[in-house]
Amino acid sequence: MESVSPATQHPEACLQLLLFLDKRPSSSEKNRQIRNYLKELHEEFPFDLQIVDVGEQPDLVEHFKLVATPTLIKIYPEPQQTLAGSNLVSQVEVWWPRWRISAEERITDPQSALATAEQPALGAVARSVELLKLQDEVFRLKQGTEELQAQLKFKDRLIAMLAHDLRNPLTAVAIALETLELMVEPKEDGRAAKLTPELTAQLIKHARTQSKVIDRMITDILQAARTTGSQLQIYPQKLDLQALCEEVLERFLSLLESKSLQITTDIPTDLPQVFADSERIRQVLVNLLDNALKYTPPDGTICVSALHRTTQKVQISVCDDGPGIPEENQERIFEDRFRLQRDEAKEGYGIGLALCRRIVNAHYGQIWVDSVPGQGSCFHFTLPVFRP
Ligand code: ADP
DSSP, rough: OOEEESSSSSGGGGSSSEEOOOOGGGHHHHHHHHHHHHHHHHHHOOOEEEEEETTTTTTOOOOTTTTSSSSSEEEESSSOOESEEEEEEHHHHHHHHHHHHHHOOOOOOHHHHHHHHHHOOOHHHHHHHHHHHHHHHOOOOOOOOHHHHHHHHHHHHHHHHHHHHHHHHHHHHHHHHHHHHHHOOOTTTSSSOOOOOOHHHHHHHHHHHHHHHHHHHHHHHHHHHHIIIIIIIOOOOOHHHHHHHHHHHHHHHHHHHHHTOEEEOOOOOOOOEEOOOHHHHHHHHHHHHHHHHHHSOTTTTEEEEEEEOSSSEEEEEEEEEEOOOOOOGGTTGGTOOOGGGGGGTSSOSSSSHHHHHHHHHHOOOOOOEEEEETEEEEEEEEEEEEOO
């Protein structure tokens, strides 16, 4: 803010004006006219003038609810008055005599003069602008707190869900071990349970597989905790997956048609709503459909389906009957910048699936591919069911 008069002192403080200007070249002539005119008036009767560049003081613009420039506001004596528009000079011409009279009254009338001394009007403006900024800040902080609380609630619920999910493989391991135990520990009557070597081998294999499942789940949880904490922020809300899938598919129809690809969908109407970030999940669906479209040869078929997998999870699948993915690379394709050599000639950077995994993990879900090379690929991911 630039000040024409030195300090806000008597008698200048008896008339206080604020002039808002903008720096567009097209405004320079209007700005010059009003500034020159105010200079003339200042020589005739001194007043306090603050000149504000609207670009630099958006809070003041907001405070005075300005809609045009130049705008001149008489702050004091009260009542506050706002003049704006292209004929600003002629408006000031009309009002100036009245402004001057009321300012002179403030000088001659000791009561008013006292009031003036107690009325640092421009200072009050600065304070209320400061207040506005603080109110904004409080609002932002409140919003931030609400978001954090929602995220904490989300994490609490998911931890409960994961604990529940961990129980299944753990129970399976426990049953396998208990059964094996029967073999080595004879019963009270001295007889040991009879288990064939095949069954023993099967039980051991089962226990191993289930402990791998547990290990995988724990890795996922740790990875998800890292992802949500640092890199990828999600804003989960109640989300209607069926509507989202339909909306995304709509965008793909003409592309699919141009490649003579068929699309089928199997999304139950009673699919429960999920708790997810719609923008992020849209990204996942778009990436998977993009890949299906890119890697499936003409006349192929793509299928989008969903199922309510457990009470807590919904599974979405995007399948195609394209070239498929060799078994040894079915995990690696989710790594950053990994592409199959076979597909190097096709457009892409190898980051789409890595991003999908980060997004799905941030929702404490899982993403994987089932594929038989030469027959096609099915990408599946899970999301938590929404619980009010
Ligand atoms: P991009 O498609 O940009 O290369 P992605 O991360 O989306 O990157 O995919 C990684 C790799 O996985 C691809 O390069 C491709 O080799 C393979 N891939 C992904 N989707 C499919 C699919 N539907 N069918 C066959 N291969 C696929």
